[in-house]
Amino acid sequence: MADLSQYIDQYCERLAPGLLAEPLNLYSNLSFIIFACLGFYEIQTSTLTQPEKRSWSIAAGIVFMVGIGSALFHSFATVWAKYADVTPIAILLFTFIGMHVRVSLKLSWWKTLAALVGFLALTAGAAVVVDPKLVNGSNQYFGTTIALFVMGGDCWRRKFKTSQYCFFAAGGTFILSLVFRSIDLKICAAWPLGTHFLWHMLNGLTIYFAFLGTIKVLEPRNSQQAQH
Numbered sequence: 001m002a003d004l005s006q007y008i009d010q011y012c013e014r015l016a017p018g019l020l021a022e023p024l025n026l027y028s029n030l031s032f033i034i035f036a037c038l039g040f041y042e043i044q045t046s047t048l049t050q051p052e053k054r055s056w057s058i059a060a061g062i063v064f065m066v067g068i069g070s071a072l073f074h075s076f077a078t079v080w081a082k083y084a085d086v087t088p089i090a091i092l093l094f095t096f097i098g099m100h101v102r103v104s105l106k107l108s109w110w111k112t113l114a115a116l117v118g119f120l121a122l123t124a125g126a127a128v129v130v131d132p133k134l135v136n137g138s139n140q141y142f143g144t145t146i147a148l149f150v151m152g153g154d155c156w157r158r159k160f161k162t163s164q165y166c167f168f169a170a171g172g173t174f175i176l177s178l179v180f181r182s183i184d185l186k187i188c189a190a191w192p193l194g195t196h197f198l199w200h201m202l203n204g205l206t207i208y209f210a211f212l213g214t215i216k217v218l219e220p221r222n223s224q225q226a227q228h
Helices: 023-027 030-044 050-076 079-104 109-129 138-157 161-183 196-227
Strands: none
Touching: 023 050, 023 196, 030 050, 030 196, 050 079, 050 196, 079 109, 079 138, 079 196, 109 138, 138 161, 138 196, 161 196
């Protein structure tokens, strides 16, 4: 059984144990909290129905928890804190994709399940094919990158013009954030602070773009229904 209190040092900024050993990596988690609040605002001020608002508000709450979990990991740097970090992220990814397919696109449960299985396959495939040492473990997020562009392409196919731009912007921003996550340990000698904090900051923006993308799918549809 793993020692949950075992110390973990896997980022450039951390040089020793201590709650404030990674100040940039810690405080940059405010990005998740800020963009969770902005996403919640966009949801509440949109033309979404009340059930849709409740569903997506839950998703915004999970984004908030991602920020808290990541802050715990970059504060305590232990095995238990890492679980607190990665668990909300996994929940957010599967919740967001499932809700986009089921709540926003209003597709069947079978298609929703197929989308989730496909995302899991993409994620697992990238984790197996790409050596994690080459990208500092970022290969576990390659499936997410593909999923964002797939959602953007699907919105383009369905003629949700604003949504397609939002998802493509989310995908592009996420690629940039993955670059910063991947090079963090490789540039320690030249830049001791590392670049992991930029991963956090850009991820908050990525999530915001993705939330806008799915909201903009629903708003035109709801407006058309209200006119009939």
